[in-house]
Amino acid sequence: MDLEAAVRKHSEMLYRICIVILGSEQDTQDAIQETFCKYLEKKPKFVDGEHEKAWLIKVATNHCRDIQRFRFRHPKVPIEELAGTLVSRQEDREAVRELLQMPPKQRAVMVLHYVEGYQVKEIAGILGITEHAVKKRLQRGREQFRTTWKEEYCR
């Protein structure tokens, strides 16, 4: 397994997903590192690039979940501050801020669907949840966006 090539190819994508779930740069780095450790340890055989990507996302989100549940978490920066650190444009910052205000499980589904382009069935497979749960989380996420964005942008 070529660690360096895999990190160069996938770490930006994993970073986007993990930072949104964890809200902490250090926790995110921990999650990505553990993901690639597992990658080297398990040496999985992939059918194609998409399979590899989905495997990495699954492992990373599992690590995120473990970090949130059971481990010492690094201090989180306030959402406003984090959104400002991640993106510079005001509209982008608003979108990131709204996303970070959602429950972590909802954030993961929103990012996988809207940013990484996965369909409901694929997300269910990656996160190990039912398609119904994915749809519910997407629906709640959209509702949250609708109410807040409508107020701010449609006046």
Added chain:
Amino acid sequence: MSEMNGGQLRHALKQVHMKENMQEEIIMNVRTQMADGTYRRNSFKRNMVSAAACLMAIGMVSIPAYAGYQGFKSAITSDKVLARMQEIPNEEQQDIYNMVQYEQRSLHADQFSREYTEKEMSRRKVLQQEYENGRFPENTLAMVENAGQIQDYGELVYAKDTSYFYLPERELTDEEILQILDFNSTREYVLEQNPEVQRQKMEQYEEAIREKQGDGLLP
């Protein structure tokens, strides 16, 4: 409407990039962890958790909660700390449980008014060990009901309504770090005692088993 928002969200998130050098740090740290065995040791602990999970899930044996604490690297990692937690009066436990429930309902994760300094992080590691060996704070963490009650950040204080730790500008003292560790342990312990939380943990155990059986994506 949702598509438009989806597009905006996609655009915003595509602007998010790792900080410079993070890729290099990850490659270096992964290589180090794999070479010096750090990752394997942690894997062993994770496997022990899964093994315990299997046993619990099929109901063949009952595993003391303490074993679960150890496996999950929870705040409760020693018998001395556990004994201390068991001395918390029921009323106080209920108050803490209500507070944690409120935090969860309002979706507040712990936040801090500033990052820990490197010195505080390293002190925390040392003090965590000492805490587990029975060194406890003399006082409990100072708390206020809402953040508006805080006059200044001169002292360590926790706002219940926002789950916010206000850290003083100066370095935290050992006593203050111990108070934070003790507070975290107390929350963990109180949560663990709740039947609903135990039910959720069982679900997590089952999920861990599924994960142990395979990552689900590999043929």
